[in-house]
Amino acid sequence: MAMKRIPIALCLVVAACGGEDSEPVAWKDMSFEQRYAYMEEVVTPQMSETFAAFDPKFEGMSCPTCHGAGATDGSYAMPSAEVPPLPDTPDAFLEYAMDPEVGRWADWMYNTVVPQMADLLQVERFDPTTETGEFSCNNCHTLTSVTP
Known part of the structure; x- marks a missing residue:
């Protein structure tokens, strides 16, 4: 098959x-x-x-890495609750990213993953300065009011 x-x-x-x-x-x-x-x-x-x-x-x-159970049930919904959630405010995120390992990942995601995925999906990358664009962290990550 x-x-x-x-x-x-x-x-x-x-x-x-x-x-x-x-x-x-x-x-x-x-x-x-x-x-x-x-x-x-x-x-x-x-x-x-x-x-x-x-x-x-x-x-x-593979598909479940990002889509979690959505890869199994065929929904492929994003953002996925199975991708680690991120703080939902800029201040909370900055505090969260103070951890060196989180900061390393955040920097890499922002400078590598977000632009690559935006290009692959043929959408404009979100620009926090102008608050324009379609693709950002919350296309894959859910946001939470509690620091993870």
């Missing part, structure tokens, strides 16, 4: 990304099937490489 899905997924990636004579389809305009194929064939391999380069424990990263 998986052998049959791969060629279909590859066809959807070609359709989603565009062939020689067509324009790429934007993430927001992709069907669920196109998004699934794009995530499987483009996003997951690239983000797996990015995460594993930062922390080897992410080698073998």
